[in-house]
Amino acid sequence: MLSNLNRLAYFVAVVETGSFTAAAERLGITKAVVSQQVARLEREFSCTLLTRSTRRVSLTEAGQAFYYRCALILKEAGDAFDELAEAASEPTGTLRITAPFDYGVGVVVPAIAAFSQRYPHCKVDARFSDQTLDLSTGDIDLAIRVGWLTEQHLQARRIGGFEQRMVAAPQWRERLASVTRPDELSALPLVVNTALREPTRWTFSRGALERHEVSMRGDLMFNATLAVREAVLAGAGLSVLPDYVVSTDLVEGRLVAVLPQWSLPRGDIHAVFPTARYRPVKVRAFVDFLAQSIR
Numbered sequence: 688m689l690s691n692l693n694r695l696a697y698f699v700a701v702v703e704t705g706s707f708t709a710a711a712e713r714l715g716i717t718k719a720v721v722s723q724q725v726a727r728l729e730r731e732f733s734c735t736l737l738t739r740s741t742r743r744v745s746l747t748e749a750g751q752a753f754y755y756r757c758a759l760i761l762k763e764a765g766d767a768f769d770e771l772a773e774a775a776s777e778p779t780g781t782l783r784i785t786a787p788f789d790y791g792v793g794v795v796v797p798a799i800a801a802f803s804q805r806y807p808h809c810k811v812d813a814r815f816s817d818q819t820l821d822l823s824t825g826d827i828d829l830a831i832r833v834g835w836l837t838e839q840h841l842q843a844r845r846i847g848g849f850e851q852r853m854v855a856a857p858q859w860r861e862r863l864a865s866v867t868r869p870d871e872l873s874a875l876p877l878v879v880n881t882a883l884r885e886p887t888r889w890t891f892s893r894g895a896l897e898r899h900e901v902s903m904r905g906d907l908m909f910n911a912t913l914a915v916r917e918a919v920l921a922g923a924g925l926s927v928l929p930d931y932v933v934s935t936d937l938v939e940g941r942l943v944a945v946l947p948q949w950s951l952p953r954g955d956i957h958a959v960f961p962t963a964r965y966r967p968v969k970v971r972a973f974v975d976f977l978a979q980s981i982r
Contacts, residue, residue, distance in 0.1 A: 692764075694728045695757045697721045702754050706744055748767040762852055767940075778809035778969035786831035790956075791815035793931050795831060798980045802973055803884070809969050817882050817911055822961045828970050830959040833929070844974060847981035848957040850930045852937070853889070853945040856922040869899040869949055876924035879905035880915045882945065889927060891949040899949075927951060956981065 700710035701721065708726045710716045711718040729736050736750035746754060792815060795915040799811050813819065814827070822830055822841060836843055853872075855863060866872060869891035879886045888906050892898045907923050909915050912932060920936070926944055958974045960966060 692760075692895065696726045696761060697724045698728060699757050701725060701737065702746060702750075712783055717799055759800075762922060762938045763867060769892050774835075775972050776968060778806045778972045780967075780969055781810040781812055782971070782973055783812045783814070783826065783828045784819045784831065784967045785814045785816065785827050785829075787833050787912075788815040788817050789929075789932055790831065792913075792976035794981070797974075798977045802976050805976075806972065809972075822959065826925070827961070828967065829973065832953045832957045835954065836957050838961070842960045842962060843957045844960075844978075845955055846958050846974065849954050849956065851927050851951040851954065852930055853925060853927050853951065854933050854937065854942040854973045855925045855945055856920060856921060857940065857943055859925070862942070863945055863980045866946065872901050872925070872945070873903055876906045877903040877904065878915050878926040879908040880912060880926065880928075881908050881910045882912070889951060891946065892949060893949050923951070928978045929954065 697710065697714065697720075698712050701707055705818050707718050707721050707725075711721045714721065715758055726738065735747050738745050738747060773918075784795070784799075791813065795813065795815075799813060803809065803811060816856060820830065828874055830866045832843070833849070862875075866875075869889075877887060886908075888900065888902050890898060890900045904924075907918055909918065912928065915926050916928055916932055916936075918924070919928070920941060933942055937944060958977070960970065
């Protein structure tokens with residue numbers, strides 16, 4: 688079995704480097720050994736895998752199909768050895784993370800600071816943006832997604848959730864005193880977060896049976912959650928903001944809850960990973976760490 692696996696490695700090296708000489712250099716053995724072992728592989732199965740000329744080596748149809756299988760087997764074996772080696776080790780290298788700006792600053796940064804103190808040999812490169820960055824480029828190890836997950840083709844793990852709160856500055860308290868139902872909000876100005884899918888339409892619920900959908904007028908529009916918060920703090924109008932942004936403001940009285948007996952749809956927090964069978968220990972460790980800190 689071991690000799691067969693070695694022949695697979697020799698064959699894959701020839702295909703990927705384009706020659707027996709380059710394959711031998713990659714593997715650290717002689718060209719003769721590589722050539723003999725690939726030839727033996729062909730002889731044992733009575734099948735031509737490579738066509739050879741003085742200038743190049745190319746795959747036959749059978750060789751092409753065999754190469755794909757061999758490459759997958761070797762990758763699986765490499766991943767297994769890597770995972771085994773990391774199982775007893777702590778995170779190292781550089782962890783590249785992306786997250787929305789508001790959640791990144793408010794929640795992810797404190798987690799990164801604590802994580803780096805626990806694992807000083809692991810560096811963190813965090814990129815905060817309200818734009819959804821593409822994970823297929825290979826530049827990012829982990830994305831934190833806030834809200835409703837749309838990237839169904841990627842691997843994801845739910846690590847938490849959040850509530851949405853309609854809030855206003857304290858100077859609105861007198862005007863809001865007469866508002867008892869969601870449909871009465873439509874006459875009030877909304878500070879709009881244009882990064883949301885339906886930023887002026889909100890569904891309120893109370894209990895299992897009462898639901899009201901309200902469309903509000905937007906006088907001010909911003910494409911960033913923290914900008915919306917600043918405008919609301921300045922008294923520009925009402926808005927809906929996630930609890931991780933406004934919880935301290937509500938406790939300390941800088942903002943007041945609007946219709947607190949009614950609830951808005953909850954959102955989820957997901958850790959999203961590039962599609963791969965193997966997940967490095969630094970990624971697994973940070974996701975576990977962040978999930979614990981959220982709880």
